[in-house]
Amino acid sequence: MTDATDTDTDLVRAAQAGDIAALGALLERDRAQMMAVAVSLLGHHPDIEDVVQDACIQALRRIGDVRDPAAVRGWLIAIAANGCRARLRRPSPETTSQFPDHGTALDSAEQILERIAVRDWVRTALDGLPPPLRTVVLLRYFSNASAYRTIAELCDVPVGTVRSRLHNARTQLAEQLLATAATAARTDPIHRRFAEDAGLAMGAFEATGDAAHLADYYATDLRFALADGIRQCGRDLYAALLAHDFNDGVRSQPIRVTVGADVMVVELRLDNPTDRPLHCPPALTQLHFHDGRRIQRIASHYALDSSSLSERRRILGRSTIPGRGTAASCCWPAMPASH
16 A cells, blocks of 8 residues: 655555556656646647546556656656647658558567566456457557557558547546555645645635635735736736636636646636626636645636637737736636546
8 A cells, every 4th residue: 555655766666566556646646747747738738638648558558667766757747748749740640651460469569568567457457448449559558550540450440430449448547547546545635635725715715706715825926827828926916817807707617626746737617707708718727836835826728729819809809818807717616636
């Protein structure tokens, strides 16, 4: 069983010895940091969760390759960052000039599985997948036939079907892997409690308009940027901008909060008043950088394409999106942090 006092080195060495709970705890501990990097590179993007899940599967396969256990966080972040860059570089489906035999590719997957530190858990987890999902995972992550077009050819399905099956399989495997940490002691109860209390404070502020609720959770010199992208400073200014939106009728609906030792990833849907449907973007993802006591900096990434932005500017009659009146709220009232 893992413990909150286990270091990254302890967890890596245990995972390399075949302890799947240790790997799950390690990924739970660093998932928020991986998400933060993905959001920083991709913005508010539908592929964020795929990137993190892909990094989890890569870690599952390659944890035995880690030579410096103390540096594993940087290793995991690099995997996530490389996944983001691959998506940014991907203008079209991958191509390949040769298609290996289906049986040969799966045979090579068996050989790769034998070299994985947590192979027993992997085999059991893969056996729990439906055959079509199990096949694409084996080919993508545990064989040399990993290109999408190669997998599509081997499985005799369109590339789009391969992507869909991989998404579903990744989701199931990553959830199972992270769930193993639930059998161990919580790795960051203090940070999780801080996130929940900060969310309740923001909810109270939205409901009452009293900025005093934020004093214990947001630094006085809070640094932030909202929809206009302008960097600003000050908790009081931040509260005033949010209060303006709340008074206009903007409401936020929490989707998910992922908690890490020094960052929280907050995902929200924003509901605009019916008479001002373009008041705020429809959704955003925020990175809340904290020291465990107060949030020091907030980076906001909005779901807003260029056509929507142009329409908002046309209706507002302005050349830029101003901070006041268009700053999106960032509350997640009474929402439990994800693990």
